[in-house]
Amino acid sequence: MPLLEVKDLKVRVEDREILHGLTLTVNPGEVHAIMGPNGSGKSTLSHVIAGKPGYEVTDGEILFRGEDLLEMEPDERAAKGVFLAFQYPVEIPGVATMNFLRTALNAQRKARGESEFSTPDFLKKVREVAKSLNIPQDMLKRGVNVGFSGGEKKRNEILQMALFEPAVCILDEMDSGLDIDALRIAADGVNALRSPDRAMVVITHYQRLLNYIVPDFVHVMSKGRVVKSGGKDLALELEASGYTQFEDAA
Amino acid sequence: MNVVLAKNETGRALSESFAVVRDRLPGGGKIAEARNTAFEVYDRVGLPHRRLEDWKYTDLRALMREVLPLAAEPDAAALKQAAAAVKLQAIKGARRLVLVDGVFAPKLSELEGLEKGVTVRTLRAVLETGDAALQTQLFTPDNANPMVALNSAMMTDGVVIEIANGVVLKQPLQIIHVAGGATPAAIFTRSLLRLGEDAGATLVESYIAADGVKAYQTHDSLIVAIGDNSRLDHVRLIEDGRDAFNISSAAVTLGAHAHFNTFGMTSGAAVSRYQATIAFAGEGSRVETNGVNLLNGRQHADTTLFMDHAVPHCASREVFRAVVDDRGHSVFQGRIVVRPDAQKTDAKMMTRALLLSDDAEADNKPELEIFADDVTCGHGATTGALDESLLFYLRARGLSEKEAQALLIQAFVGEAIESIVNDDLRELAIAAAQRWLEARG
């Protein structure tokens, strides 16, 4: 069974249709890349999958392991294994990163009927993951994303992904704002999570990221639809010729 | 012309109540006279109502539907109940002074080993046998406020603490007001803290109910005098039962180069009003006040502060926060007066309200009356809901709506709690906020 199926999805925001019938099927173990010009609806798709309020789904459906995802609250989706690494992670002053991570992890575990992590086990796990992503300990003592640089915010998203071990990871422009070294470290973090029962959807503008995270499929989105799908070479083709050819197709 | 306003049933019942108990109240002679005078002043207006400017958001005539009989002395059962409740409020290293149903409870309190230069007596003892100066000081709060006048007339007990010049107390003093009686009753207490010169102390006031004790009315009043070069840290936590009333007043005066840091949080009681007057009597002094209301259901909480800048070179900071859910109603009235002599006054006031439901209400009434020309004064206010984008981020990470709200509320309240200097007291305040959050489910 596919992990994630988006079928003929139509989405409106404030009376304007943004997604006009989008279809995407993601099987366990696969890495999908979504590319497409600014405003083509990539973040909108990721938000609707994660359950952000303010979007009206007028047609189509999203299934997660065959279950109707659109019926679920955002936290239910997270507990079931849907993870979105945000294009623009928010800052949450006054909420210490460690406290946030523990509350979130334990909330997910509780929802799945698993036991909560003890404090020492939790700390050990966070430290390991943080170290592998080159995230200094003092960053974890601050408020969530407060005073983090753009790149640090992105690394904090990958840290959460590694900690929560989701089934489907949607990475919305995780490469924007990362320098070359940070990009490699983050990509290594993502690759370490690749597994036969986990899938990734990597949204990016740049072929470069796909040199590090090599996709099985590349989809081109334009004006709220997938206009072309192919293998990893499609990304190279795009890099060379741009999106104009597909915009005509849309 | 003597305007006699119509009094409602509750007001009338209070008059009768005073007539019944006056002879049993502590203190004869001058004190009985002072009580009578105070009661007459109260009785002219009766329970304050919304047509009095100061009470327009807190109409006690509408809110206080019945007058309860004066609380009886706590019996063994009440004391036992109270002892259990007090445990929840225990702070490491604090000296506990417990009032059960308005009566000092020596067995639950810690009076032994008082530091040199510190005296603690009960209000009853001071009214009955204390020196005249102290007795006079106990009647200084302004009876022009009807609820202060009522308290002056009815006060039965409390604690009177004196700290001599040069004594800096490490150990916090904690006055715990516990309602422990099985029958609903009215409780009238008054306490006093006199801090000498070059002295320092930390005072905590907690208002709680024993398990299962619900409807009662607490009327409290506090008098504080902070001497020159002295510092008082003050924490008040209102965690009264959900059907209770808490009407408290404070009158604080600061000498020169004194410092008063006060934090108050109301998460309990059905209806509460805290009215404090803080007066600068010496130059170069500073006041920081932080307040928090955590309200849900139909809770109503009113904080009314009067900052009286009478002398030059003093600074005051007031930050008031409200978190209001359901049909809760939070009121903040902040009045700052800068008198003609009070040049170089630096007075600021800020209120921030978080409304968690459409029916939640937060009223804010700032009043600045400035009669000096070389001053820095200002006030600001914000009202809003929790940030949707932050809530969604948290929910996308697996937190339920309530859990996500709780984290953001903790952060909002946490900023105020940060103002508490003592670590153990910060923990106490965090625990109180946590209890409120957990109770909302």
Ligand SMILES: Nc1ncnc2c1ncn2[C@@H]1O[C@H](COP(=O)(O)OP(=O)(O)OP(=O)(O)O)[C@@H](O)[C@H]1O
């Ligand atoms: N809340 C909103 N209100 C109005 N329009 C919106 C809203 N959210 C998105 N849109 C519009 O929907 C379209 C798609 O936006 P989206 O953010 O999904 O694009 P994107 O493909 O992620 O772009 P980028 O590559 O720049 O990140 C844009 O035209 C955007 O302006």
Ligand SMILES: [Mg+2]
């Ligand atoms: Mg985007």
